[in-house]
Amino acid sequence: MTLTPVPHLAVIVVAAGSGTRLQGGAPKAFVGIDDRSILHHALRGVFAAMSAQVVVVVPRGYEGEALTDARNAAGDRADLFTVVVGGATRQESVAAGLAALWADVEIVLVHDAARALTPPAVFDRVVHAVDAGAAAVIPTLPVVDTIKRVDESGRVVGPVDRSELAAAQTPQGFLRSVLEAALAAVDADHTDDAAAVAAAGHAVVTVEGDAAAFKITTGPDLERARALLATEPAASVARPPVHSAPRVGIGTDVHGFGGEGTLWLAGLEWPGEVALSGHSDGDAVAHSIVDALLAAAGLGDIGTHFGTDRPEFAGAHAAAFLSHTVQLLSDAGWRVGNVAVQVQARRPRFADRRIEAEQALSAALGGAPVSVSATTTDGLGFTGRGEGVAAFATALVVPV
Ligand SMILES: Nc1ccn([C@@H]2O[C@H](COP(=O)(O)OP(=O)(O)OP(=O)(O)O)[C@@H](O)[C@H]2O)c(=O)n1
Numbered sequence: 001m002t003l004t005p006v007p008h009l010a011v012i013v014v015a016a017g018s019g020t021r022l023q024g025g026a027p028k029a030f031v032g033i034d035d036r037s038i039l040h041h042a043l044r045g046v047f048a049a050m051s052a053q054v055v056v057v058v059p060r061g062y063e064g065e066a067l068t069d070a071r072n073a074a075g076d077r078a079d080l081f082t083v084v085v086g087g088a089t090r091q092e093s094v095a096a097g098l099a100a101l102w103a104d105v106e107i108v109l110v111h112d113a114a115r116a117l118t119p120p121a122v123f124d125r126v127v128h129a130v131d132a133g134a135a136a137v138i139p140t141l142p143v144v145d146t147i148k149r150v151d152e153s154g155r156v157v158g159p160v161d162r163s164e165l166a167a168a169q170t171p172q173g174f175l176r177s178v179l180e181a182a183l184a185a186v187d188a189d190h191t192d193d194a195a196a197v198a199a200a201g202h203a204v205v206t207v208e209g210d211a212a213a214f215k216i217t218t219g220p221d222l223e224r225a226r227a228l229l230a231t232e233p234a235a236s237v238a239r240p241p242v243h244s245a246p247r248v249g250i251g252t253d254v255h256g257f258g259g260e261g262t263l264w265l266a267g268l269e270w271p272g273e274v275a276l277s278g279h280s281d282g283d284a285v286a287h288s289i290v291d292a293l294l295a296a297a298g299l300g301d302i303g304t305h306f307g308t309d310r311p312e313f314a315g316a317h318a319a320a321f322l323s324h325t326v327q328l329l330s331d332a333g334w335r336v337g338n339v340a341v342q343v344q345a346r347r348p349r350f351a352d353r354r355i356e357a358e359q360a361l362s363a364a365l366g367g368a369p370v371s372v373s374a375t376t377t378d379g380l381g382f383t384g385r386g387e388g389v390a391a392f393a394t395a396l397v398v399p400v
């Protein structure tokens, strides 16, 4: 992973456009490329390229979705992003992003979410050019088509010398003071930030862009992005692990006796024992593990993913809960390190089946080590009176 070590740097990701040319059924940044949105892929690229404040500018009403995308892309760098509402034009959205910058930011990049597959190397080139002294830097590609000037009726009125043209991309990089002053003084709506800065009298320099930094504007552009991700995900866009360190989590669960059928606990059936009650099988041991894993990964808790509105988990056993949790973790870039769980119960007696329980839970977690311990509470409390079972779990998750 390339992490550009430039202090006082921020990236504004503008994602507040409506996508009228794409017609994707949602604001463009929230349209899916694969199972992830354009914004998610754009933010993954940004977080892969650098460690900096990231301001995400979105349409009103999409702040929640943007937070989820940003959280998934940022991994353990969630303290670095801010989500703000944009304006009616791209320029207004950039201004909204600028207003949210931390006080110590000196260099700012403005990046289109729509250029979702921009490689980290483009960010590097832009940042290094600003860091080396340029007030304004844009990545460009040469224009490859023959260009004509046409009139309103579509009739060609003359040639254009393409040798003096370049196609502008993003991220565009600026000294913060220069961009802020240019946008404060601007009296026209420009389609990119470099135009506003140039209108304010500053030189704009170019660095090499990249074909993969194309802007998803129309349906065929979206198809191109889909094809790139499907055929060469590693080459077309950086999809690195976004977490840099393991994390721990804690979970507890309690169920009372009084359910129907036989007891299920710690992933095992216990013939002859009274069942626990609950929406599922009442397996407090498995549920505490789910909570510990989700907490470790920052993915909420069991109610977030297995609420009573999920009929498929009614009566479900540990394996269903744990394997789905492993999938949620995997989607967010985590795998299970290990789990330790303690069960407090007068019955059932765990001594003879402790290893069997560890093996069942481990298998449901795809082989991660699970330690199970059990204790009574000397007759104290609801577990001591034999009214129910309590379980306490800790879990370690590690970056994939
Ligand atoms: N009011 C706006 C308009 C555009 N953008 C952002 O600016 C980038 C480039 O704009 P464009 O590709 O033109 O996006 P849209 O305006 O959404 O597309 P269209 O012009 O087809 O409606 C996009 O990431 C878009 O989300 C923005 O943040 N706020």
Ligand SMILES: C[C@](O)(CO)[C@H](O)COP(=O)(O)O
Pocket: 090, 112, 167, 168, 169, 170, 191, 192, 193, 215
């Ligand atoms: C900023 C930009 O992506 C540079 O090419 C572009 O100007 C913005 O998109 P639009 O299609 O011109 O609105």
